[in-house]
Amino acid sequence: MLSISHAATGAFIAVKIGNPLLAVPLILASHYVEDAVPHWDAGTGLSKGKKTPKAAFRDEIIDIIVAGIIVLILFPVHISLTSPLTALLAAPVWGAFFGLLPDFLEAPRNFLKYEPRWLRPINKFHGRFHHSIPNVWAGLAPQVLLLSLIWAFR
Numbered sequence: 505m506l507s508i509s510h511a512a513t514g515a516f517i518a519v520k521i522g523n524p525l526l527a528v529p530l531i532l533a534s535h536y537v538e539d540a541v542p543h544w545d546a547g548t549g550l551s552k553g554k555k556t557p558k559a560a561f562r563d564e565i566i567d568i569i570v571a572g573i574i575v576l577i578l579f580p581v582h583i584s585l586t587s588p589l590t591a592l593l594a595a596p597v598w599g600a601f602f603g604l605l606p607d608f609l610e611a612p613r614n615f616l617k618y619e620p621r622w623l624r625p626i627n628k629f630h631g632r633f634h635h636s637i638p639n640v641w642a643g644l645a646p647q648v649l650l651l652s653l654i655w656a657f658r
């Protein structure tokens with residue numbers, strides 16, 4: 505799914521559960537479950553289509569920026585001007601990070617054609633779940649529904 509969907513889900517779970525020992529495994533599981541839903545995302549068409557790595561990278565950067573904005577709208581985080589890095593400890597921030605982690609681990613392979621040996625089984629596992637479809641509107645519909653549910657129950 506889009507980074508927007510994974511980040512919002514991760515932030516939602518982190519905020520609702522709080523304890524990272526319980527939340528992080530659930531957030532990672534949510535990533536794989538969401539990827540199994542037929543969807544469209546920034547990388548759709550990259551491996552088996554006409555999308556170039558450059559176009560996918562551009563769309564992914566936009567997706568991540570919008571994801572950050574949406575997470576902060578859904579779950580506002582106080583950012584201290586004297587110690588801004590403490591915001592990384594806020595549940596929505598680390599939740600969003602872990603929600604995106606499987607995609608971050610795949611990024612070097614997708615964009616740099618670089619995949620360390622230790623990442624291969626993790627990326628293979630991820631790839632088994634991933635089910636993207638070329639139809640943008642049909643592929644965005646489940647994500648609009650997901651974000652609406654997160655909005656309603658946040």
Ligand SMILES: [Zn+2]
Pocket residue numbers: 505535539606607630634
């Ligand atoms: Zn993924």
